[in-house]
Amino acid sequence: MIRKLNLRAVVIATLLAALLLLPLYTSLTGDRFALTLFTRIVILALAAVSLNLALGYGGMVSFGHAAFLGIGGYAVGILSYEGVGSGFVQWPIALGASALFALVIGALSLRTRGVYFIMIPLAFAQMAYYIASGLARYGGDDGLTLQNRSSFAGLINPSNKVQFYYLCLALLLGSIYLVWRLTNSRFGLAVQGARSNDTRMRAIGFPTYRYKLACFVISGTLCGLAGILLANNTDFVSPAIMFWTRSGDLIVMVVLGGMGSLFGPLFGAVALLFLEEALSRITEYWQILLGPLLLLVVLFARGGIDGLLKGARRG
Amino acid sequence: MTLFIEQCLNGLQFGLLLFLLAAGLTLVFGIMDLVNLAHGSLYMIGAYFAATFAAWTGSFVLGAILALGATLLVGMAVEVIAMRKLYGRDHLDHVLATFGLILFFDESVRLIWGPAGLSLPLPSWLQTPITILPGIQYSAYRLAIIVVSVAVAAALYFIVMRTRLGMLIRAGASNREMIGALGINIKLLFTLVFGLGAALAGLAGLMQAPILTVQIGMGENILILAFVVIVIGGIGSIRGAFISAVLVGFIDTLGRSYFPDLLRLVLDRNTAATAAPALSSMLIYIIMAAILVVRPEGLFPASRR
Amino acid sequence: MAEPLLQVDNLSKNFGGIRASDALSLEVVRGELHAVIGPNGAGKTTLISQLTGLLHPDAGAIRFDGQDITQVPAYQRSLLGLARSFQITSLFLDLSVLDNVLLAVQAHQGHSFHFWKNARRDRDLRDPAMAALKRVGLTERAMQPAFRLNHGDHRQLELAMALAANPRLLLLDEPMAGMGPEQSARMVEMLRALKGEVTILLVEHDMEAVFALADRITVLVYGRVIATGTPQEIRANAQVREAYLGEQEATHG
Numbered sequence: 016m017i018r019k020l021n022l023r024a025v026v027i028a029t030l031l032a033a034l035l036l037l038p039l040y041t042s043l044t045g046d047r048f049a050l051t052l053f054t055r056i057v058i059l060a061l062a063a064v065s066l067n068l069a070l071g072y073g074g075m076v077s078f079g080h081a082a083f084l085g086i087g088g089y090a091v092g093i094l095s096y097e098g099v100g101s102g103f104v105q106w107p108i109a110l111g112a113s114a115l116f117a118l119v120i121g122a123l124s125l126r127t128r129g130v131y132f133i134m135i136p137l138a139f140a141q142m143a144y145y146i147a148s149g150l151a152r153y154g155g156d157d158g159l160t161l162q163n164r165s166s167f168a169g170l171i172n173p174s175n176k177v178q179f180y181y182l183c184l185a186l187l188l189g190s191i192y193l194v195w196r197l198t199n200s201r202f203g204l205a206v207q208g209a210r211s212n213d214t215r216m217r218a219i220g221f222p223t224y225r226y227k228l229a230c231f232v233i234s235g236t237l238c239g240l241a242g243i244l245l246a247n248n249t250d251f252v253s254p255a256i257m258f259w260t261r262s263g264d265l266i267v268m269v270v271l272g273g274m275g276s277l278f279g280p281l282f283g284a285v286a287l288l289f290l291e292e293a294l295s296r297i298t299e300y301w302q303i304l305l306g307p308l309l310l311l312v313v314l315f316a317r318g319g320i321d322g323l324l325k326g327a328r329r330g
Numbered sequence: 331m332t333l334f335i336e337q338c339l340n341g342l343q344f345g346l347l348l349f350l351l352a353a354g355l356t357l358v359f360g361i362m363d364l365v366n367l368a369h370g371s372l373y374m375i376g377a378y379f380a381a382t383f384a385a386w387t388g389s390f391v392l393g394a395i396l397a398l399g400a401t402l403l404v405g406m407a408v409e410v411i412a413m414r415k416l417y418g419r420d421h422l423d424h425v426l427a428t429f430g431l432i433l434f435f436d437e438s439v440r441l442i443w444g445p446a447g448l449s450l451p452l453p454s455w456l457q458t459p460i461t462i463l464p465g466i467q468y469s470a471y472r473l474a475i476i477v478v479s480v481a482v483a484a485a486l487y488f489i490v491m492r493t494r495l496g497m498l499i500r501a502g503a504s505n506r507e508m509i510g511a512l513g514i515n516i517k518l519l520f521t522l523v524f525g526l527g528a529a530l531a532g533l534a535g536l537m538q539a540p541i542l543t544v545q546i547g548m549g550e551n552i553l554i555l556a557f558v559v560i561v562i563g564g565i566g567s568i569r570g571a572f573i574s575a576v577l578v579g580f581i582d583t584l585g586r587s588y589f590p591d592l593l594r595l596v597l598d599r600n601t602a603a604t605a606a607p608a609l610s611s612m613l614i615y616i617i618m619a620a621i622l623v624v625r626p627e628g629l630f631p632a633s634r635r
Numbered sequence: 636m637a638e639p640l641l642q643v644d645n646l647s648k649n650f651g652g653i654r655a656s657d658a659l660s661l662e663v664v665r666g667e668l669h670a671v672i673g674p675n676g677a678g679k680t681t682l683i684s685q686l687t688g689l690l691h692p693d694a695g696a697i698r699f700d701g702q703d704i705t706q707v708p709a710y711q712r713s714l715l716g717l718a719r720s721f722q723i724t725s726l727f728l729d730l731s732v733l734d735n736v737l738l739a740v741q742a743h744q745g746h747s748f749h750f751w752k753n754a755r756r757d758r759d760l761r762d763p764a765m766a767a768l769k770r771v772g773l774t775e776r777a778m779q780p781a782f783r784l785n786h787g788d789h790r791q792l793e794l795a796m797a798l799a800a801n802p803r804l805l806l807l808d809e810p811m812a813g814m815g816p817e818q819s820a821r822m823v824e825m826l827r828a829l830k831g832e833v834t835i836l837l838v839e840h841d842m843e844a845v846f847a848l849a850d851r852i853t854v855l856v857y858g859r860v861i862a863t864g865t866p867q868e869i870r871a872n873a874q875v876r877e878a879y880l881g882e883q884e885a886t887h888g
Binding site for chain 1: 359434558609
Binding site for chain 3: 196197199200201202203204205207208211212214215216217218219220221226229
């Protein structure tokens with residue numbers, strides 16, 4: 016047990032070191048593709064970290080998190096299109112919009128139980144998708160190209176690939192720290208209690224609705240942040256970013272990495288993108304392998320990668 | 331006026347189609363407590379089968395019948411191979427596993443039929459418009475969809491309410507142990523119900539095929555609408571699914587055609603034209619939200635669930 | 636005699652035609668361990684449910700520390716210092732043993748919108764939680780997930796959670812239910828240690844435990860109190876012997 020626990024620590028340390036040193040590697044080898052790929056991995060890991068807060072710690076199976084990616088991304092895209100290029104303006108608006116959307120759909124869906132909770136965020140995320148498709152001024156189905164990345168008055172230059180990568184990495188690590196603080200706080204304890212036994216929580220006097228809603232809003236806002244970064248990374252945002260299957264990808268990352276584990280979403284994001292790479296070498300039709308693999312993870316490895324590293328299975 | 335009647339019929343036709351899809355979803359949820367995201371894949375497979383079999387046999391009707399049988403078999407196979415292991419697990423497991431199935435089905439279709447879509451041509455007797463009222467003509471094919479869907483809905487109602495199978499289905503929804511105690515082969519029952527749901531989805535898919543193109547991912551779009559239907563109707567309730575499907579069909583169709591005009595009454599022409607497509611696509615979701623505020627369990631909550 | 640901490644006056648509750656509580660009155664005095672016994676169907680569970688606020692009486696009043704709490708909702712009763720342990724254990728099984736008790740302390744301390752400070756290291760939460768765990772002998776298992784514990788330890792944990800709220804009255808609903816002799820003996824020892832520190836109302840089937848622990852015993856039959864007194868008085872009471880103990884002795888041969 017102790018030895019395996021160390022294995023997990025070693026894996027985390029190695030992964031973090033690799034992420035920190037990546038730009039060094041790419042500048043030595045001139046491998047620009049690796050930097051682009053890893054910026055994407057880091058951003059999606061951030062989205063997965065945010066979903067893990069709601070799903071892993073709060074037990075809320077949100078099939079609508081891709082909507083926050085879209086809202087964050089579109090807020091930046093639209094403001095940039097309308098001539099507001101400053102990140103100091105764009106980002107707070109984007110985060111505020113994500114928080115507001117999370118508040119509305121959370122307030123509606125948390126009134127219901129069980130399977131309704133899965134379907135309602137899913138439906139509203141799809142609504143966001145159709146709205147974006149209908150925004151003719153901002154490209155409709157074809158999406159919107161960013162003329163410029165968010166500017167920060169020269170403090171950081173997001174157009175510099177290395178600087179942008181480190182910005183994303185810092186935000187990812189910051190979010191992991193935030194989730195760590197939150198989940199160990201009284202608030203986090205109450206949220207985990209509500210996941211574990213909602214009836215008992217209410218019996219001893221916790222208004223669990225409020226705690227779960229607050230958790231959902233924080234999670235959605237954090238995912239909006241990932242959306243901001245994603246739009247800046249690709250200089251482009253389109254409705255496809257929030258199609259519901261994208262939310263499925265995020266859930267897959269969280270579960271693959273290990274639900275309710277601090278570094279699980281990072282493992283999951285890295286593993287999923289590497290898996291894609293590896294499987295697509297075997298066959299062009301690699302999703303034929305990924306689909307059944309998911310089924311096997313569900314049936315036999317619910318703890319995900321983190322669970323395997325810990326040597327203990329959850330649930 | 332002619333246009334209005336036509337749009338109403340279109341709304342009805344779309345609503346009935348949604349019902350076929352939602353019925354399978356809600357039946358499977360009500361009885362097996364299973365959330366099946368891959369239901370849309372069965373819709374897609376029904377359409378692909380129909381296009382293929384119709385091309386082989388040279389007959390639209392024969393192709394459709396064969397496709398229906400084939401989708402039923404695929405559904406039963408999926409139940410035996412995968413779904414059976416998911417009963418009694420939590421909904422997250424269902425969601426993930428069936429999401430995996432979507433990837434599998436989409437990619438299998440790409441492998442077998444290629445990435446380009448197919449088309450399913452209509453026979454000439456279904457292409458000629460029919461005069462339904464003096465001076466008003468309507469697509470014979472869409473009318474056929476309405477007739478078939480209503481017949482299926484009636485048959486479904488009869489099966490669930492009046493037959494032994496239906497009694498078992500209703501008992502299963504409310505008391506799983508009882509069925510086991512009666513010595514009925516519950517495994518077989520579940521396989522049949524899942525197959526039935528698959529066939530209904532396949533029927534919806536193959537009937538929609540001549541109107542739209544048959545393509546990969548066609549099920550993913552409409553699946554969410556089917557979810558909206560059962561959330562509004564009350565998950566697990568066939569009656570609720572029927573009423574809410576027709577409602578959603580009407581609102582969506584009429585909303586898209588008339589909402590922009592309504593908007594022009596309150597907004598200037600340019601703003602209305604810009605906002606209309608986005609707003610009219612929001613319509614059914616806003617209605618869903620409004621219904622949930624008043625009735626969190628939908629219009630016809632299935633008992634106890 | 637000291638002023639009663641809990642006073643139940645003429646409590647009545649009907650279910651259809653059945654009188655589950657029939658003009659039921661009893662008093663629990665500060666500091667005592669008061670046991671309620673009675674044959675099956677005597678209305679013990681109905682009484683507990685009314686005391687905790689899960690059921691509302693048709694008539695009668697419940698006073699706790701001089702305050703009428705008949706209409707006070709369940710969770711507010713726990714804030715007033717009336718804690719219960721659940722007959723059917725309802726724990727946070729996937730959380731650690733310590734987290735279970737921390738949540739109970741937290742519930743007692745009010746709202747939990749503290750987002751930053753580490754609750755597991757917060758002395759205001761941790762100290763009472765660890766003290767409660769120590770009392771039930773679960774200190775060493777504090778970091779284990781609750782699902783690893785056996786049935787007896789689950790009951791101990793339930794008790795720790797009730798104690799953690801620092802209650803003035805502890806309602807124990809059949810704490811020995813489903814326990815083996817060894818586990819029961821451990822629970823009796825623990826209750827003996829608690830006696831005097833906390834006022835306890837104990838509903839229990841295990842006669843041996845009740846007579847070993849109780850200061851006073853109330854006997855219920857068909858929702859009515861037929862006798863209240865010290866264990867000696869209850870043993871000597873002819874009506875009780877007839878209605879209850881006699882039946883027990885008869886069945887035990």
